[in-house]
Amino acid sequence: MEAGRLGIGGWIVTPNIDICRLSRRDAALRSLVASASLIVPDGMPLVWASRLRGDPLPERVAGGSLIFSLSEAAARHGRTIYLLGGKPGVPEQAGEELRRQYPGLAVAGTDSPPVGFDSDPDALEAIRARIAAAAPDIVYVGLGCPKQEHLISRLAPSFPATWFLGCGAAIPYAAKAMPRPPRWMRQAGLAWLFRLLREPRRLFRRYLIHDLPFAVSLLTEAVVVRLRQRGG
Numbered sequence: 349m350e351a352g353r354l355g356i357g358g359w360i361v362t363p364n365i366d367i368c369r370l371s372r373r374d375a376a377l378r379s380l381v382a383s384a385s386l387i388v389p390d391g392m393p394l395v396w397a398s399r400l401r402g403d404p405l406p407e408r409v410a411g412g413s414l415i416f417s418l419s420e421a422a423a424r425h426g427r428t429i430y431l432l433g434g435k436p437g438v439p440e441q442a443g444e445e446l447r448r449q450y451p452g453l454a455v456a457g458t459d460s461p462p463v464g465f466d467s468d469p470d471a472l473e474a475i476r477a478r479i480a481a482a483a484p485d486i487v488y489v490g491l492g493c494p495k496q497e498h499l500i501s502r503l504a505p506s507f508p509a510t511w512f513l514g515c516g517a518a519i520p521y522a523a524k525a526m527p528r529p530p531r532w533m534r535q536a537g538l539a540w541l542f543r544l545l546r547e548p549r550r551l552f553r554r555y556l557i558h559d560l561p562f563a564v565s566l567l568t569e570a571v572v573v574r575l576r577q578r579g580g
Contacts, residue, residue, distance in 0.1 A: 358385025359500050359512035362411040365391045365540075366554065367493045369562040377494050380501055390516075392537025393563040400570035402577065410534065411515035415488055415522050416449075418513065422486060423450035430482055432459045432475070433490030434519040442523035457482035466495060475499075476506060487512045490519035517543075 361384040363371070368391075371378040381387065388409035389395055398405040422429055429446070431439035439458035447453050459478055465471035479487060487503075489496040489512055496514040504512050520526035529542035540559070544551045 355509045357504070357508050357510040357512075359504050359514070360384060360386045360388065360414070361497060361514055362388050362390035362409060362414065362516075363394070364389075365393050365559045365563050365566070368394070368566070369559060370494065372562075374494075377497070380494070380497050383501070392535075393566060396537070397566050397570040400567060401573050408534075408537075410539075411513065412518045412521050412528060412539075413534075414513060415446075415515050415518040418486060419446045419453055419522075420450050423453035426452075426454075427485035428454040428456040428483075430457045430459070430479060430484035430487045431455070431490075431519055431522075432461070432479075432487055433496070433515075434460055434523065434525070436460045438523045438525050439519055441525065442519045445524060446522055456484035461491075466499060472499075472502065476503060479503065479507065479510075484510060486510070488515045488519060489513065490515045490517065492516060 361367075361381050363381060367381065371381050389398075389405050390408060390410045390412075392408055395405050395408050419429055421427070429443075431442050433439065434442070437460070439460055443455035443458055447455060457478060459475060461471065461475060465475070487507075487510060489500055491499060491514075493514070493516070496516070500512045500514055504510070517526060521528045527546070529539040533539055533542050540551075540555050544555050
């Protein structure tokens with residue numbers, strides 16, 4: 349909030365296993381993620397891998413949690429938020445729930461872009477214009493990776509005093525349109541299992557075919573690096 353008070357904006361990316369996997373094979377996405385103002389790990393395998401390498405990250409910082417902690421801080425410091433993403437009605441409901449949870453929170457605006465908006469220059473300009481009219485301090489962009497990261501990279505330069513957060517499913521969580529994994533599952537690194545059990549058809553391939561092997565490979569690499577360091 350101090351940066352916001354000084355009129356300094358930026359954008360926050362919260363890479364998880366899936367974003368890391370996509371970034372490893374996509375140089376453009378890797379460069380895009382690296383260009384963020386602040387990168388925080390959203391995924392316990394990333395924290396575990398850092399510990400195995402001997403260079404531990406302090407903790408997991410999930411986009412699904414930041415929408416609550418940042419909104420609480422915004423309410424205390426008189427900052428405004430903007431919710432971008434989710435099905436029609438969901439960002440509005442999220443704003444109402446966040447206002448109820450954090451009295452005094454100001455929701456500057458909400459937006460639910462239509463399918464295909466990201467390939468329509470007029471639709472992108474309309475989003476930019478709505479944000480400009482609302483003049484929020486924080487914009488939560490919940491469109492999934494890499495769509496939300498690409499959109500933020502297009503929008504952020506126009507709003508140098510605004511903070512953007514790519515937050516994935518956080519807006520439906522805040523709206524209570526999607527149940528959030530229990531705290532114990534988040535702390536144990538099992539949030540993915542909770543979501544898989546709820547949406548097996550949509551998430552089976554992503555989590556079990558792609559992300560799980562990548563996580564195992566990442567942890568194995570971390571062990572090998574640590575052993576080489578010790579051997580050296």
